[in-house]
Amino acid sequence: MENTALNIDQTPRSPKVSFDPATGTLEVSGESYPEDASLFYGPILKTLKGWLSDEDGPSVTVDIRLIYFNSSSAKAIMNMFQMLEEAAEDGRSVTVNWHYDADDDAMEEMGEDFSEDFESATFNLKPDLTA
Amino acid sequence: MLAQDILTFRNELQKRNTLFAYSGYLSEALLFSLGGTVKQQLEIKNTESKTVRRVFSVFVEQVQNVIRYSDEKEWHTDDKRDRQSAGVIAVGIEDTRFFVICGNTVKQSEAPKLEARLNEIVSMDEPELRQHYKQKLREEPEEQSEGGTIGLLEIARRASAPLQFEFMTLDEERQFFVLKAYI
Numbered sequence: 001m002e003n004t005a006l007n008i009d010q011t012p013r014s015p016k017v018s019f020d021p022a023t024g025t026l027e028v029s030g031e032s033y034p035e036d037a038s039l040f041y042g043p044i045l046k047t048l049k050g051w052l053s054d055e056d057g058p059s060v061t062v063d064i065r066l067i068y069f070n071s072s073s074a075k076a077i078m079n080m081f082q083m084l085e086e087a088a089e090d091g092r093s094v095t096v097n098w099h100y101d102a103d104d105d106a107m108e109e110m111g112e113d114f115s116e117d118f119e120s121a122t123f124n125l126k127p128d129l130t131a
Numbered sequence: 132m133l134a135q136d137i138l139t140f141r142n143e144l145q146k147r148n149t150l151f152a153y154s155g156y157l158s159e160a161l162l163f164s165l166g167g168t169v170k171q172q173l174e175i176k177n178t179e180s181k182t183v184r185r186v187f188s189v190f191v192e193q194v195q196n197v198i199r200y201s202d203e204k205e206w207h208t209d210d211k212r213d214r215q216s217a218g219v220i221a222v223g224i225e226d227t228r229f230f231v232i233c234g235n236t237v238k239q240s241e242a243p244k245l246e247a248r249l250n251e252i253v254s255m256d257e258p259e260l261r262q263h264y265k266q267k268l269r270e271e272p273e274e275q276s277e278g279g280t281i282g283l284l285e286i287a288r289r290a291s292a293p294l295q296f297e298f299m300t301l302d303e304e305r306q307f308f309v310l311k312a313y314i
Contacts, residue, residue, distance in 0.1 A: 013163055033166075033191055035159040035212040068184065070191050071281040078268045103181065106188075106289070113265050 004051045021051050024058040029065035032073040041076035052087040059093035065129055088120035095122045102127035152221035159212055162194045185289040185314045186229045192282040193233040201235035202305055232311040242298050242306045253293045260288050286312050
């Protein structure tokens with residue numbers, strides 16, 4: 001299988017993205033308002049999609065630790081979540097942890113709204129982030 | 132004369148309770164710098180972190196709207212990250228509320244759609260805005276759209292009062308569009 005590992009360093013306006021295909025762990029953390037959200041997230045979504053298409057692959061754990069994201073990033077995150085839910089529907093074990101600062105009601109609402117799309121995958125709201 | 136002239140200009144901005152104002156070409160690079168300044172200035176005033184986050188979010192969406200939808204654009208390279216779009220943006224404080232206001236020209240042909248969209252948004256209450264945002268996030272974007280509607284909904288959700296906006300005809304081709312959000 002091709003090496004699909006991702007290690008994208010955090011910048012002040014784009015998150016750290018690390019993905020280890022061997023363990024099935026994906027982490028997105030930091031702030032997200034890249035200059036061009038589709039350019040930033042496009043390759044990440046493509047890598048993930050390719051990896052998820054192997055139905056015999058390992059279970060997936062996703063940890064999102066975002067302090068801030070803009071509306072263009074929200075769209076990309078939504079696309080990523082739809083992809084993960086589809087993989088779960090196809091039999092993959094998928095867990096998404098949405099970490100947020102307990103004082104940030106906007107991030108809590110976003111997490112709640114994203115959670116509505118998950119039926120086969122497990123989605124956990126975790127108010128354990130300190131900004 | 133020179134000093135008096137600029138002092139008058141500065142006083143005029145201060146009379147309008149402006150923390151800062153920028154007029155000219157806006158770019159993604161400038162958004163990043165100005166965004167950092169907005170955060171710092173609010174933190175210096177000991178603003179609650181929740182409010183800082185809201186103002187920052189509205190600021191980012193407002194500036195990105197100008198960058199994407201201003202009718203006066205210059206393409207520095209063919210990379211859209213480098214484009215320069217003319218507009219005006221100001222952040223200020225009236226009584227105890229912050230505001231973010233932006234203005235830019237839009238094509239006459241695009242104004243009615245934008246106006247209809249904003250009329251719809253200002254008629255919505257908080258739960259409706261949240262619901263509409265959810266729905267828009269799940270839709271495929273319209274052609275040529277860079278997610279402008281979601282951006283406007285984000286601004287409306289972070290604002291503490293209905294958005295204010297106005298269109299003014301400049302000539303047969305263009306209108307001047309202004310959007311003001313109180314946080």
